Amino acid sequence: MSLPRNPTEATRNFFEEVQEVVRLVPPGRVTTYGAIAHYLGARHGARMVGYALIAAVPARGLAAVPAQRVVNRNGLLTGRHHFATPTAMQEALEAEGVQVVDDEVQDFQTRFWDPQLELA
DNA sequence: TCTCTGACTGCGT
DNA sequence: AACGCAGCCAGAG
Numbered sequence: 197m198s199l200p201r202n203p204t205e206a207t208r209n210f211f212e213e214v215q216e217v218v219r220l221v222p223p224g225r226v227t228t229y230g231a232i233a234h235y236l237g238a239r240h241g242a243r244m245v246g247y248a249l250i251a252a253v254p255a256r257g258l259a260a261v262p263a264q265r266v267v268n269r270n271g272l273l274t275g276r277h278h279f280a281t282p283t284a285m286q287e288a289l290e291a292e293g294v295q296v297v298d299d300e301v302q303d304f305q306t307r308f309w310d311p312q313l314e315l316a
Numbered sequence: 317t318c319t320c321t322g323a324c325t326g327c328g329t
Numbered sequence: 330a331a332c333g334c335a336g337c338c339a340g341a342g
Binding site for chain 1: 336337338339340
């Protein structure tokens with residue numbers, strides 16, 4: 197799968213909603229694809245959340261959309277290969293105090309930030 | 317059109 | 330506990 201060149205209106209809106217939620221994740225905390233999908237009403241699957249981030253990073257940059265704070269439900273950095281370098285995602289997380297060992301966020305449960313709960 | 321492939325998940329076996 | 334599988338939906342070929 198590659199980047200969408202001409203996203204449809206609906207797709208673009210979904211992408212923006214995802215990016216908006218990701219921007220609300222506090223530094224040092226992480227959330228998951230599924231949590232975001234659920235928060236947005238699961239209109240699209242969790243896969244689409246990841247897809248939205250592919251479009252988000254090059255379009256807005258790491259500073260605007262902290263995509264490193266989105267991991268899978270097990271705390272694994274499944275999206276690290278989409279960053280500029282293979283270690284960029286891990287380094288970005290460690291820079292804000294999140295320890296990562298073997299592609300896995302340490303102390304994941306207490307680091308987890310659920311938009312459904314926090315933005316209620 | 318059809319098929320395949322995902323930065324995913326949850327359920328059933 | 331490990332796997333398989335279906336649902337999720339948009340692009341590319």
